[in-house]
Amino acid sequence: MLSTTWTRFASLTTLAIAAAILTGCGTADSGSVQTSDATAATTVDDGGWWCVEHGVPEEECALCDPSLVAKFKEAGDWCEEHNRPESQCFLCNPKRFEKFAARYEAKFGVQPPKPEESSMR
Ligand SMILES: [Zn+2]
Numbered sequence: 001m002l003s004t005t006w007t008r009f010a011s012l013t014t015l016a017i018a019a020a021i022l023t024g025c026g027t028a029d030s031g032s033v034q035t036s037d038a039t040a041a042t043t044v045d046d047g048g049w050w051c052v053e054h055g056v057p058e059e060e061c062a063l064c065d066p067s068l069v070a071k072f073k074e075a076g077d078w079c080e081e082h083n084r085p086e087s088q089c090f091l092c093n094p095k096r097f098e099k100f101a102a103r104y105e106a107k108f109g110v111q112p113p114k115p116e117e118s119s120m121r
């Protein structure tokens with residue numbers, strides 16, 4: 001009699017523990033996945049690829065890297081009026097920013113931060 005009661009108690013306890021572990025694991029997994037998804041959608045780590053200030057990729061930003069200036073001038077891609085590559089001169093044509101924004105979006109899946117007001121004016 002005693003052994004029967006103990007066996008039932010033991011198997012019920014085992015079931016309860018197993019259920020708790022399964023439920024706990026499931027909740028933890030789906031919770032962590034949702035958290036990382038939400039983070040990816042709101043913040044993008046471009047690793048310094050994008051020049052936020054001028055709205056172009058950093059490696060092509062002649063305003064940040066003066067060593068690029070000669071290359072642009074040689075190619076005839078230069079806006080004398082605004083002292084920057086014509087192809088990056090959003091002052092002469094704000095639509096040029098869309099081309100760079102599309103490259104950013106293709107890379108990171110979101111719109112890039114807008115360049116600062118001073119470089120758009
Ligand atoms: Zn820059």
Ligand SMILES: [Zn+2]
Pocket residue numbers: 079081082089091092
């Ligand atoms: Zn210009």
